[in-house]
Amino acid sequence: MRSTRIWTRTVTAVTVMAIALAGIVVTAAPAQAATYTGLLPAGSKLYPGDSLTSANGQYRLVMQGDGNLVEYGIGNVVLWASNTANKPGAVAVARMDGYLVLTMNGGIFAKWGPNGYASKGFSVEPDGSMRTTDTAGVVRWQLTAFQNRVPAGTVLKAGTTLRSDASTARVLTMQADGNLVLYVNGRAAWSTKTYRNPGAWTAVQTDGNLVVYRADGRAIWSTRTYRAGGGQLLVQVDGNVVLYGKAGTRSWSSKPVTTLLWPVVSSTISGRYGDDRGAGHVPRYHQGTDAAVKTGTPVYSSGPGTVTKTVANDPSYGNYVVVTYGVTTVLTAHLSVIEVSTGQVVGAEQEIAKSGNTGQSTGPHVHVETRVSGTLQDPLTVLRFR
Structure with a gap:
């Protein structure tokens, strides 16, 4: 068995919030902007306005005109950024030696990943993570950006996953067979039981309802919370999937919710x-x-x-x-x-x-x-x- 060392960098939810507040400027893409799907082949470049999307189309990495390389998740939530907004005209390059670099005027000013191997390219995965692989398909470096919540008005397509945190302990997956499943420590803890429906997707609706639709558009499962108003769907670290309504109140959860406790053993x-x-x-x-x-x-x-x-x-x-x-x-x-x-x-x-x-x-x-x-x-x- 081949021994492989994977270099990993984790972006926490706190970092995501900080980036989102840092004033990322989205610039208009040029008329001929290129879009890559799944993989940016080794030797290829992302010019200002170009993007790399995951195979399911839910996550995208954009080379912005201001020099910032930014990954957006479902609902245009910022998951990761290079924080290089002061480098207008910068270009991202997936190098043949494994590095992902940002260049401007012939000089490199940012780089990620180890080098020294023949790279296949840089990819954005269906769960939002980004990685480089060698020509044999072995992962050599990974940047773990995760999304734990999605706002109303968005959908979870087949292959999409949400995670409560940077680990893989609690993962909600919209499977290709049409089943929406919560995995806790690798075991199915809850599901909509809508398997045998390939091509199905889940909608977080603006009326407050969470619905699984068959490929032909027919609803096959829902939370029946259509009067709650649009809020958000959240995968929590307590192993619960919770749907919040417009007022921020809990309208549905995958398991009963335990009341939060007072922080000290005293009622004085x-x-x-x-x-x-x-x-x-x-x-x-x-x-x-x-x-x-x-x-x-x-x-x-x-x-x-x-x-x-x-x-x-x-x-x-x-x-x-x-x-x-x-x-x-x-x-x-x-x-x-x-x-x-x-x-x-x-x-x-x-x-x-x-x-x-x-x-x-x-x-x-x-x-x-x-x-x-x-x-x-x-x-x-x-x-x-x-």
Whole structure:
């Protein structure tokens, strides 16, 4: 058996958000822009406006006129970018020696992957990942960009996969046989049972319904949530597929949803959401709820989620952690110790920190803040005491 070393770079969901906010400018493609499908053969180039799409057409890599090489996912979500928007006229080259490079005026200013082998080319795969292979078809380097959610008004075509995170532990696949299947650790955990329908696809509809359509356009399965309004479909790290409606509320899920838990083992509250803290406080009205616990008390995750921010020594919050659970985020602040890192996937009831008295705090406690679809909500209406 041949031993193959695959070089992998992972782009997390947090990175995707940062790129999307960085102000990527999409420039108009020239009239004769070239589009490659599946593979950019070794020795080929992407000029400004050219693109490389996955075989199922759901993911595309675009060489933009501003010099940025960008991969877009379903619904034009930015999955990866070279962050080279200050290089107008740049060209991407899949070199014969295995490197993917960006060039301008004859000089190379960015490159990815190992070299030293005869390359077949650079490809965009049906799951959104990008890779180089040698002439024998062996993967030599891979850039793992993933998509864990799709907005209303989009479809999942045959061969398309969504993943909860950079791993392959939780994968939702629209199979070629017409079955929409959630795999957890390689085993089917849920499906629409619509196999024997080759050519079928799944629509995340703007009316709030998730529907599997046969190749002839006939609906063969749905969530029957057509009154929920268009939201998004999300593959979560708790192994659940959840459909959210227009208001950001859960309208359907592949398995029952467990309530998120209060971050400490205590129900003693020292400050409530919306309390008027008096003039001079910014913000004046309390944005969270305070758990009165002594310094060093374990702070736990509220369920399976992804750490989306860790900050030390913030003037107001002190040390704090933000964990995302589907469309809900839970912030815990004034911590003495942070025990997780940004991008880390945490399990149910995993210890993530210890309470403290850091930042703008008048005594030991944990400040708890919750947002649902970006909107502040009273933590006591979102979280359940342990």
